[in-house]
Amino acid sequence: MSLGTVSNVLNNPEVVALPTRQRVLEAIDRTGFVRSTAAHQLRVGKSRTVGVVLLDIANPFFAEMVRGAEGVLRDNGYVLMVCSTDESIERERRYLRVLEEHRVDGLLITPVEHDLREVAELAGRGIPTVLLDRDGGEQELCSATVDDIRGGELAAGHLFELGHQAIAFVNGPSSIRQCADRREGAQRALRRARRRSPATLREMTVNALSVDQGEKAAIGLLSLTPRPSAVMCANDQLALGVLKSLSEAGVAVPDEMAVVGYDDVSFASMLSPALTSVRQPKYELGAIAAELLLEEALGSNHKHRSVRFEPELVVRASSGATRRGAGRAGQPRPVP
Amino acid sequence: MSLGTVSNVLNNPEVVALPTRQRVLEAIDRTGFVRSTAAHQLRVGKSRTVGVVLLDIANPFFAEMVRGAEGVLRDNGYVLMVCSTDESIERERRYLRVLEEHRVDGLLITPVEHDLREVAELAGRGIPTVLLDRDGGEQELCSATVDDIRGGELAAGHLFELGHQAIAFVNGPSSIRQCADRREGAQRALRRARRRSPATLREMTVNALSVDQGEKAAIGLLSLTPRPSAVMCANDQLALGVLKSLSEAGVAVPDEMAVVGYDDVSFASMLSPALTSVRQPKYELGAIAAELLLEEALGSNHKHRSVRFEPELVVRASSGATRRGAGRAGQPRPVP
DNA sequence: CCGGAGAAATGAATCGTTTCAAATAAGGCG
DNA sequence: CGCCTTATTTGAAACGATTCATTTCTCCGG
Numbered sequence: 001m002s003l004g005t006v007s008n009v010l011n012n013p014e015v016v017a018l019p020t021r022q023r024v025l026e027a028i029d030r031t032g033f034v035r036s037t038a039a040h041q042l043r044v045g046k047s048r049t050v051g052v053v054l055l056d057i058a059n060p061f062f063a064e065m066v067r068g069a070e071g072v073l074r075d076n077g078y079v080l081m082v083c084s085t086d087e088s089i090e091r092e093r094r095y096l097r098v099l100e101e102h103r104v105d106g107l108l109i110t111p112v113e114h115d116l117r118e119v120a121e122l123a124g125r126g127i128p129t130v131l132l133d134r135d136g137g138e139q140e141l142c143s144a145t146v147d148d149i150r151g152g153e154l155a156a157g158h159l160f161e162l163g164h165q166a167i168a169f170v171n172g173p174s175s176i177r178q179c180a181d182r183r184e185g186a187q188r189a190l191r192r193a194r195r196r197s198p199a200t201l202r203e204m205t206v207n208a209l210s211v212d213q214g215e216k217a218a219i220g221l222l223s224l225t226p227r228p229s230a231v232m233c234a235n236d237q238l239a240l241g242v243l244k245s246l247s248e249a250g251v252a253v254p255d256e257m258a259v260v261g262y263d264d265v266s267f268a269s270m271l272s273p274a275l276t277s278v279r280q281p282k283y284e285l286g287a288i289a290a291e292l293l294l295e296e297a298l299g300s301n302h303k304h305r306s307v308r309f310e311p312e313l314v315v316r317a318s319s320g321a322t323r324r325g326a327g328r329a330g331q332p333r334p335v336p
Numbered sequence: 337m338s339l340g341t342v343s344n345v346l347n348n349p350e351v352v353a354l355p356t357r358q359r360v361l362e363a364i365d366r367t368g369f370v371r372s373t374a375a376h377q378l379r380v381g382k383s384r385t386v387g388v389v390l391l392d393i394a395n396p397f398f399a400e401m402v403r404g405a406e407g408v409l410r411d412n413g414y415v416l417m418v419c420s421t422d423e424s425i426e427r428e429r430r431y432l433r434v435l436e437e438h439r440v441d442g443l444l445i446t447p448v449e450h451d452l453r454e455v456a457e458l459a460g461r462g463i464p465t466v467l468l469d470r471d472g473g474e475q476e477l478c479s480a481t482v483d484d485i486r487g488g489e490l491a492a493g494h495l496f497e498l499g500h501q502a503i504a505f506v507n508g509p510s511s512i513r514q515c516a517d518r519r520e521g522a523q524r525a526l527r528r529a530r531r532r533s534p535a536t537l538r539e540m541t542v543n544a545l546s547v548d549q550g551e552k553a554a555i556g557l558l559s560l561t562p563r564p565s566a567v568m569c570a571n572d573q574l575a576l577g578v579l580k581s582l583s584e585a586g587v588a589v590p591d592e593m594a595v596v597g598y599d600d601v602s603f604a605s606m607l608s609p610a611l612t613s614v615r616q617p618k619y620e621l622g623a624i625a626a627e628l629l630l631e632e633a634l635g636s637n638h639k640h641r642s643v644r645f646e647p648e649l650v651v652r653a654s655s656g657a658t659r660r661g662a663g664r665a666g667q668p669r670p671v672p
Numbered sequence: 673c674c675g676g677a678g679a680a681a682t683g684a685a686t687c688g689t690t691t692c693a694a695a696t697a698a699g700g701c702g
Numbered sequence: 703c704g705c706c707t708t709a710t711t712t713g714a715a716a717c718g719a720t721t722c723a724t725t726t727c728t729c730c731g732g
Contacts, residue, residue: 039688041374058399082418267603375718378687
């Protein structure tokens with residue numbers, strides 16, 4: 001019963017004779033032996049570990065993506081090392097260093113900075129890397145993203161199709177890629193709507209995607225002339241603030257003002273009126289990212305791939321679609 | 337320039353002469369050397385890794401605890417291996433096995449099962465272990481918990497002090513420890529209230545802590561005679577459902593019915609009326625757990641400790657405290 | 673100029689696995 | 703019964719860092 005045999009029992013059971021195998025197994029659980037991944041790694045070169053670097057695991061968006069990734073990676077024997085950077089490039093660097101020392105077999109990352117050179121360099125040093133909710137830009141990297149342009153188009157398009165002609169767009173700073181993309185999509189919807197009837201999109205930029213910025217924006221929005229009959233928000237927090245202000249101002253939603261949000265956070269459906277919103281397939285995003293990673297880690301001749309998901313419009317009461325007849329495009333109706 | 341010297345440069349710089357040290361450092365970043373944690377671990381016995389096993393990282397309660405733990409562990413050079421069990425004992429076992437193979441330096445865990453023997457056994461095998469939001473019971477284990485009895489008492493006590501005499505308690509099954517504790521606390525508040533005036537607590541048990549169970553419960557609640565003037569819920573999801581039903585039934589909150597929730601989830605403050613709720617110090621819970629872990633891992637003569645946090649009542653509009661005069665205990669007023 | 677003390681550098685052993693060439697055992701066949 | 707083939711088992715080397723007993727280098731006093 002030598003070390004070599006024990007190793008074979010664990011890794012190539014078929015190569016060792018049954019009686020020996022049993023004797024070894026018996027000894028293993030008699031002594032409570034647990035193999036050491038570290039030694040295994042040292043010899044074989046795989047750590048059975050994947051680094052996940054994101055802005056904040058307490059943010060449900062990331063947490064759900066992580067669940068998606070965890071599902072597929074767990075089934076392949078990997079454990080996740082989860083690292084929150086809080087958007088600090090310093091912290092990101094430290095974590096990446098540590099993960100490299102741990103020789104993670106792969107890396108899922110939402111980088112802090114727009115400039116991806118550091119990440120690309122790491123990937124170049126042989127760590128399979130997939131970008132989460134960021135696209136590779138110039139760099140040759142795998143990525144899993146959601147089409148925010150399309151999302152913006154869905155939200156705005158929905159309102160235009162319901163017959164609204166003047167809609168407001170409460171958006172964050174366009175330095176945030178997501179905000180810029182959603183605006184782009186909204187404008188696309190606007191151009192389309194204009195082919196049928198006059199339509200306007202009034203953008204109001206706020207400096208944070210928060211509830212109280214939403215409240216303020218809504219107040220400003222009510223004093224616009226002509227007053228828009230619908231408002232789309234760059235995320236659900238803003239929408240929540242807007243709903244709050246409107247309710248305080250006695251403006252009926254959706255009758256006097258239709259509202260759509262973005263993200264479809266867990267409580268969007270619990271509000272009254274329930275919030276129409278654009279859902280991002282977070283779980284799937286993480287799962288696909290993990291699959292790309294496996295492909296890159298295991299596949300011999302890997303070609304970098306980018307997967308882009310379509311967001312989905314979840315229609316609820318706040319946009320008034322049910323009453324007005326959702327999706328009946330091209331039949332604009334007068335707004336009260 | 338031998339291996340030994342390189343190692344010394346990295347670990348005991350003061351022992352190697354300046355010129356050599358610099359030569360080594362230069363060589364290190366010329367060749368892009370990154371030390372291997374695995375080899376380090378093999379020799380030294382520390383993996384610089386902590387396992388975090390919880391029910392679901394996508395649940396904000398756990399995610400925030402993890403952030404608390406991550407903060408303190410990161411500063412001590414540890415990386416977190418996060419594992420979601422989804423309450424499956426099988427999955428928990430597999431993860432624990434893998435973490436043991438990785439030789440994690442510590443373990444933070446919210447066990448799936450009530451029976452802690454397996455966990456205690458693991459701890460007995462030398463892995464420093466701290467229970468998260470579970471107390472050790474019979475077993476000798478460190479733990480960080482929140483006093484749910486106290487929380488229940490706070491919530492119910494608040495309503496009684498506001499002058500309510502008949503309050504309903506929408507609670508989950510008492511097989512869930514948290515639910516049982518909160519009920520215990522509520523009854524404690526009830527006994528206290530009875531010393532001053534007649535008071536009743538009517539418990540309604542639902543089988544899940546979800547929004548729609550809350551909606552159903554609220555409907556039942558309205559047909560009770562005498563109709564309670566206040567309702568406390570075992571968590572915010574239930575409270576949300578209750579608010580929804582009440583709003584649909586045209587019952588004014590808080591004037592005709594006061595409502596308090598439990599957990600103080602992120603959107604509790606965003607509802608209208610904003611929800612009075614009991615906040616658990618999630619971040620602190622994780623941070624303390626991590627500190628206990630470090631203490632146990634590093635300290636020579638460690639004594640097991642349990643830290644129990646006090647929850648905090650966050651008073652907002654839904655309980656009508658502002659109008660009625662919060663905290664003026666002993667001055668019961670008639671309820672409309 | 674020599675011996676010795678202290679500083680600095682070296683290299684072999686070690687941690688726990690896996691791998692693989694070599695040794696050994698077990699049959700099968702003439 | 704002895705040789706050859708195939709099935710098992712063995713043991714040493716290797717992975718990359720750390721440790722520590724030794725060796726080598728420096729410098730100083732006698």
